[in-house]
Amino acid sequence: MQKMTKEEALKTVGDRKIVPVVKLDRAEDAKPLCEALCEGGLPVAEITFRTSAAEESIRIVAKAFPDMMVGAGTVTNTEQAQRAVDAGAQFLVTPGFSRKITEFAVDHGIMIFPGACTPTELMMALEYDLPVVKFFPAKQYGGAGTIKSFSAPFPSLRFMPTGGINESNILEYLALKPVIACGGSWMVKDSLIKENDFAGIRDMTKAAVQLVKGAEK
Ligand code: 3PG
Secondary structure: OOOOOHHHHHHHHHHHOEEEEEOOOOHHHHHHHHHHHHHOOOOEEEEEOOOOOHHHHHHHHHHHOOOOEEEEEOOOOHHHHHHHHHHOOOEEEEOOOOHHHHHHHHHHOOEEEEEOOOHHHHHHHHHOOOOEEEOOOOOOOOHHHHHHHHHOOOOOOEEOOEOOOOOOOHHHHHOOOOEOOEEEOHHHOHHHHHOOOHHHHHHHHHHHHHHHHOOOO
16 A cells, blocks of 8 residues: 555544554564455554564565555654654554654654543643544553543544453444544454464454444444
């Protein structure tokens, strides 16, 4: 996929409603994993910089899956952000709010979903005119109820809750107007990747897509 505008990135994430959070120990798993996601009907992946295979994995996916939206997650410094962009990442996700990485993203015209879970961090996002924050870790910070409380003082902000979300609670989040999509790793679990169970990943992805299809606000 070509470089996306911020608006396109936002629309794609909103349409998909789920952003799989992927951790790859081996870059050679990137292709079969993304094939499974695409076959499951979810051509989007946040590949996290929790492993040294992240950059190469993003590069492989950006090249081999032109219809897929691939982003970099767990970006914790601008050096990683630069490597992610160079490898073809179409969006950045950070676990917390970093002014430096946010400014990098703004300067490079790339969509960023910064981690934020307090009113102070939400105000920082507003200072940079960011439309969406990653509410993380969602479950531990009060879940859907906290997002509801945020919507009164922050009516313009949108959220991508992540952390502790799975098929049993995702609809609760997606029912909230400010939630554009949820991040989660339940369909791309470590154990499934380690066992090369890409058919299992495809089937869990299919089920997840089916589940959120009719999610109405
Ligand atoms: C993340 O960093 O976004 C989380 O690890 C994803 O959370 P989950 O594994 O609870 O879905």
